[in-house]
Amino acid sequence: TSQPLLLSFQVCLFIRAVLFMNNPVPPNKRYQPTEYEHAANCATHALWIIPSLLGSSVLHFQSEDQWERLSAWVYGAGLSSLFIISTLFHTVAWKKSHLRSVEHCFHMCDRMVIYFFIAASYAPWLNLRELGPWACHMRWLVWVMASFGTTYVFFFHERYKIMELICYTVMGVFPALVILSMPEQAGLCELLVGGACYSLGMVFFKSDGIVPFAHAIWHLFVAMGAAIHYYAIWKYLYAQPPNQIKTSR
Numbered sequence: 449t450s451q452p453l454l455l456s457f458q459v460c461l462f463i464r465a466v467l468f469m470n471n472p473v474p475p476n477k478r479y480q481p482t483e484y485e486h487a488a489n490c491a492t493h494a495l496w497i498i499p500s501l502l503g504s505s506v507l508h509f510q511s512e513d514q515w516e517r518l519s520a521w522v523y524g525a526g527l528s529s530l531f532i533i534s535t536l537f538h539t540v541a542w543k544k545s546h547l548r549s550v551e552h553c554f555h556m557c558d559r560m561v562i563y564f565f566i567a568a569s570y571a572p573w574l575n576l577r578e579l580g581p582w583a584c585h586m587r588w589l590v591w592v593m594a595s596f597g598t599t600y601v602f603f604f605h606e607r608y609k610i611m612e613l614i615c616y617t618v619m620g621v622f623p624a625l626v627i628l629s630m631p632e633q634a635g636l637c638e639l640l641v642g643g644a645c646y647s648l649g650m651v652f653f654k655s656d657g658i659v660p661f662a663h664a665i666w667h668l669f670v671a672m673g674a675a676i677h678y679y680a681i682w683k684y685l686y687a688q689p690p691n692q693i694k695t696s697r
């Protein structure tokens with residue numbers, strides 16, 4: 449009776465090899481990507497470094513006052529560093545994985561930068577739009593949350609994966625509730641679609657060894673979400689005609 453079982457197991461292994469994918473690992477271990485997956489992980493974020501730098505400078509040059517300029521810088525720094533750090537980490541994980549502590553350090557940075565990226569993505573909306581009397585506290589609260597997340601990664605990196613997921617979700621969703629209460633609602637639709645991209649991508653983030661190139665697909669969802677959010681920020685906060693009233697700060 450073990451003959452068909454063995455055969456189906458071998459067929460499984462063969463399919464995996466054809467799909468350029470390794471076996472899934474238990475939750476306490478890290479998945480080992482194949483060479484092709486490593487290359488895809490690097491390429492899918494490296495591609496966005498130049499566009500994110502260019503996009504950031506567009507916002508800088510379209511700024512009309514110091515608040516817009518500051519927000520453009522903060523957002524641009526978050527956006528570009530996400531793709532730069534991610535590309536660096538995946539390159540080190542691919543080519544220098546024998547340097548364990550270096551790789552570990554880059555992996556931590558890769559996770560930390562996500563918190564700052566989320567805070568930076570919200571910053572232009574929170575800084576440039578009129579908010580309610582208590583909603584405006586979210587302007588500094590996002591940075592407190594990002595710092596908390598970063599500190600958490602520093603001390604407990606990879607130890608409680610479910611806790612990390614909760615932190616990212618709180619950080620991602622909580623400020624959105626404040627944004628939803630803005631008197632000026634233009635751009636909300638794009639914000640929600642971008643958020644949906646990130647959420648959908650999380651499915652692939654958790655599918656290493658189950659879906660081939662799962663992590664690279666996650667990267668593409670991140671890039672898509674970031675592109676939609678960039679478009680919304682550019683269109684509704686920076687590219688508006690000057691006669692349209694931008695809110696009091």
Ligand SMILES: [Zn+2]
Nearest residue numbers: 489534663667
């Ligand atoms: Zn990655």
